Amino acid sequence: MEERHTILSKDEIEEVLIERHTLPIHRKLRNAGAAIAGLGGLGSHVAVMLARTGIGSLHLIDFDRVEPSNLNRQIYRMKHLGRYKTEALKEEISEINPYISVRTDTVKVTDNNIDRLFRDDKIICEAFDRAENKAMLVNYLLEHRPDTFIVSGSGMAGYGSSNSIHTEKRMKNLYLCGDGTSDIASGISLTAPRVTLCAAHQANMILRLILGEKDV
Secondary structure (H helix, E strand, C coil), X not given: CCCCCCCCCHHHHHHHHHHHHCHHHHHHHHCCEEEEECCCHHHHHHHHHHHHHCCCEEEEECCCECCHHHHXXXXXXXXXXXXXXXXXXXXXXXXXXXXXXXXXXXCCCCXXXXXXXXXXXXXXXXXCCCHHHHXXXXXXXXXXXXXXEEEEECCCCCCCCHHHCEEEEEECCEEEEECCCCCHHHCCCCCHHHHHHHXXXXXXXXXXXXXXXXXX
């Protein structure tokens, strides 16, 4: 049998999402957006999960290219090797829902561009690998953008219990997802199950914030 590649219309996709979520929830999701800083094991999965819920827009930020070592826990496939993660992820999202507005910045976040990059974002997912980069972004946003919601990831390495991954509200607008302790720097590997669990916590917290649920 010949394979047929079907592209659903925008109305068809919306009809399915309304059936799943109800019209009021779908409208809130369709009119919302989120920025994702870092498109590795956390960020790539967060983006895909939000795309599947029907979020209206995504802002994807990363400077890196897809490498073979990424394939064990990130959404990318062999066909993406060598491509910028922003481009590869945007392509994957278009296969899920081509009507989501996706903006990309293929740059490294620094003290010099952080204000410009996130100026228009109200919900920001921090999904960096390195602790110093996490601290830079979170501290800047807490100081200069007190009305911005930040959903950060910390502690998802190894093979520990799934139940140790949780979401915690640290400050008024700062949410921390993970076990808070495990760290790849201590020699513990990163594996798909726990990394994806943490990403799911982040995506779900972003979804809750969009729907007005600010408590964990």
